[in-house]
Amino acid sequence: MQEGSRGPVLAVDLGGTKIIAAAVLPSGKIVSRNYCLTLADEGPEAVINRLLSAVNGATAKAKLKTSELTGIGIAAAGILDTEKGIITTSPNLPDWHDVPLGDILADRLGVATYLINDASAAALGEHRFGAGKRVDNLVYLTVSTGIGGGIITNGKLYSGANGCAGEIGHMTIEAHGPQCNCGNFGCLEALASGTAVAREAVRRLNQGETSSIAQLAEARLETITAETVALAARQGDHLACDVVTKAANYLGIGLANLVNIFNPELIVIGGGLSKMGDMLLEPARKVVKERAFQLPARTVRIVRARLGSNAGIVGAAVHTFEQQLDRNTEA
Numbered sequence: 001m002q003e004g005s006r007g008p009v010l011a012v013d014l015g016g017t018k019i020i021a022a023a024v025l026p027s028g029k030i031v032s033r034n035y036c037l038t039l040a041d042e043g044p045e046a047v048i049n050r051l052l053s054a055v056n057g058a059t060a061k062a063k064l065k066t067s068e069l070t071g072i073g074i075a076a077a078g079i080l081d082t083e084k085g086i087i088t089t090s091p092n093l094p095d096w097h098d099v100p101l102g103d104i105l106a107d108r109l110g111v112a113t114y115l116i117n118d119a120s121a122a123a124l125g126e127h128r129f130g131a132g133k134r135v136d137n138l139v140y141l142t143v144s145t146g147i148g149g150g151i152i153t154n155g156k157l158y159s160g161a162n163g164c165a166g167e168i169g170h171m172t173i174e175a176h177g178p179q180c181n182c183g184n185f186g187c188l189e190a191l192a193s194g195t196a197v198a199r200e201a202v203r204r205l206n207q208g209e210t211s212s213i214a215q216l217a218e219a220r221l222e223t224i225t226a227e228t229v230a231l232a233a234r235q236g237d238h239l240a241c242d243v244v245t246k247a248a249n250y251l252g253i254g255l256a257n258l259v260n261i262f263n264p265e266l267i268v269i270g271g272g273l274s275k276m277g278d279m280l281l282e283p284a285r286k287v288v289k290e291r292a293f294q295l296p297a298r299t300v301r302i303v304r305a306r307l308g309s310n311a312g313i314v315g316a317a318v319h320t321f322e323q324q325l326d327r328n329t330e331a
């Protein structure tokens with residue numbers, strides 16, 4: 001790469017189901033996109049090979065050579081050592097333990113590679129090119145099967161000592177609440193994620209409550225998802241509305257904590273559950289007004305994300321451009 005050049009970044013969203021690779025310009029524009037299935041149960045080596053093909057495919061589609069790339073940015077779920085480019089553990093990739101993905105890709109492709117947590121990436125993406133443009137302090141939450149987060153303070157991603165900051169889904173909301181995937185009890189994720197919404201609906205149906213959710217799922221309760229519950233709630237189903245409002249109240253408690261700690265101008269909510277819109281956000285806003293200190297509660301706006309499923313890709317690209325800029329400045 002020529003010094004000072006700003007070729008595209010090849011950004012990758014390494015998810016549990018899909019690997020998406022895309023060439024992204026410094027303006028945030030996606031110029032090519034390629035994807036394949038992750039098939040995580042085949043183990044790290046097979047996944048890395050597919051990831052390499054996806055990267056090569058997206059690079060070729062954009063009519064680029066890998067030598068023209070500014071870098072490669074990988075967004076992945078889990079606990080990442082971003083400094084060393086290591087995926088230590090990931091809920092989406094059960095066989096991955098301390099995999100030095102950054103070095104592996106840099107060796108095979110000859111391009112500097114940077115890792116970033118997927119929710120941190122989405123926070124960066126929304127901050128630069130989405131709902132959080134021109135905002136200095138924002139907190140981003142992705143509410144889907146789990147809950148992830150990213151924190152921007154003074155225009156920069158707050159990473160913490162190890163790059164692990166922003167695990168908003170795992171703040172304790174109810175000390176004796178249901179057990180979370182992380183092993184703890186009463187985490188926000190265990191109370192307000194899509195998984196939690198579906199589980200609570202099924203629990204109440206099993207207790208004999210009646211609801212149109214059961215008809216929508218054709219009585220196969222194991223197929224009920226948060227989407228089923230949302231659909232029933234939109235049709236005015238009492239149980240569904242109640243389950244969604246409860247989850248939204250828990251979300252509001254989490255947001256009130258964030259408002260008191262960070263005093264952000266903006267909270268951006270992405271992920272599948274954000275599609276519920278005001279059905280989820282309005283009760284949460286109300287709880288924030290009731291629980292947080294008045295001045296920061298009046299200041300904060302709580303809005304839906306704008307970049308949709310592109311947030312991780314765009315954010316991984318932003319992160320890579322920034323890392324390369326830092327490197328060039330240091331050199």
Ligand SMILES: [Zn+2]
Nearest residue numbers: 170180182187
């Ligand atoms: Zn947890």
